[in-house]
Amino acid sequence: MEQHNLDLTRLPKHIALIMDGNGRWAKQQGLMRVRGHEKGAKAVRQTVEACAELGIQNLTLYAFSTENWKRPKIEVETLMRLLVSSLRKELKTLQDNNISLKAVGALDLLPKSTLAELNEVIKATENNTHMNLTLALSYGSREELLYVFKKVASEVNNGRLAIDDINDDTIHKHLYTHFLPDVDLLIRTSGEQRISNFLLWQIAYAELYFTEVLWPDFRREHLVQALQNFQDRERRFGKTSEQL
Numbered sequence: 163m164e165q166h167n168l169d170l171t172r173l174p175k176h177i178a179l180i181m182d183g184n185g186r187w188a189k190q191q192g193l194m195r196v197r198g199h200e201k202g203a204k205a206v207r208q209t210v211e212a213c214a215e216l217g218i219q220n221l222t223l224y225a226f227s228t229e230n231w232k233r234p235k236i237e238v239e240t241l242m243r244l245l246v247s248s249l250r251k252e253l254k255t256l257q258d259n260n261i262s263l264k265a266v267g268a269l270d271l272l273p274k275s276t277l278a279e280l281n282e283v284i285k286a287t288e289n290n291t292h293m294n295l296t297l298a299l300s301y302g303s304r305e306e307l308l309y310v311f312k313k314v315a316s317e318v319n320n321g322r323l324a325i326d327d328i329n330d331d332t333i334h335k336h337l338y339t340h341f342l343p344d345v346d347l348l349i350r351t352s353g354e355q356r357i358s359n360f361l362l363w364q365i366a367y368a369e370l371y372f373t374e375v376l377w378p379d380f381r382r383e384h385l386v387q388a389l390q391n392f393q394d395r396e397r398r399f400g401k402t403s404e405q406l
């Protein structure tokens with residue numbers, strides 16, 4: 163691994179990544195959009211390996227949003243196919259790096275074959291402990307929160323929960339991401355500075371990092387830059403500097 167000045171005792175426990183710019187990368191190269199996604203899948207592999215090497219415990223990738231279903235059919239099919247082939251190809255990498263694959267989102271909307279492959283890899287890696295790699299698939303944060311609110315409302319309705327007892331933990335335990343800590347660092351590539359309905363509850367105190375790099379060009383060095391930037395910031399969680 164190349165040189166870096168990171169303090170490995172102060173790494174974010176949870177990184178969330180909005181992998182944006184595959185389409186623009188392809189356009190710049192005069193290629194079809196799907197080529198951008200293929201190249202993007204390679205960047206995923208390198209980023210996952212780099213995070214595992216550094217000791218990041220939780221990495222969550224925005225791989226497909228609820229809104230992405232509106233893209234042309236051919237692009238949606240390609241993304242699903244790419245997902246299945248990447249899962250098949252990378253199972254060994256996940257096992258070698260002791261990584262546990264998870265998925266969050268409205269997974270029942272995925273094509274049956276995609277879901278079957280996904281579940282197989284999730285099952286095969288469920289006892290791995292070095293890192294959680296969570297794919298947000300058919301994911302939208304408002305959809306997730308509506309699901310949570312309905313669950314909480316039904317607990318209140320059937321008398322198992324008092325309204326006054328509803329707190330942060332009540333919400334957290336019903337989130338799709340209930341097995342993950344809050345996000346410490348959110349990275350978005352391609353120069354867009356938006357959250358796009360990603361982990362709205364979970365990023366309450368996250369540091370936000372935006373880079374101009376298009377996702378297919380994202381490499382280990384860009385991850386290290388983001389981490390360096392994270393470590394240069396002071397996280398106060400609402401307190402004053404003196405109280406920390």
Ligand code: FPP
Nearest residue numbers: 181182183184185186199202203225245248
């Ligand atoms: C955003 O680029 C990217 C996506 C919608 C999909 C992300 C998918 C991958 C990186 C590939 C496969 C993933 C895995 C987990 C193997 P965009 O198409 O919105 O780019 P644009 O804004 O430039 O058009």
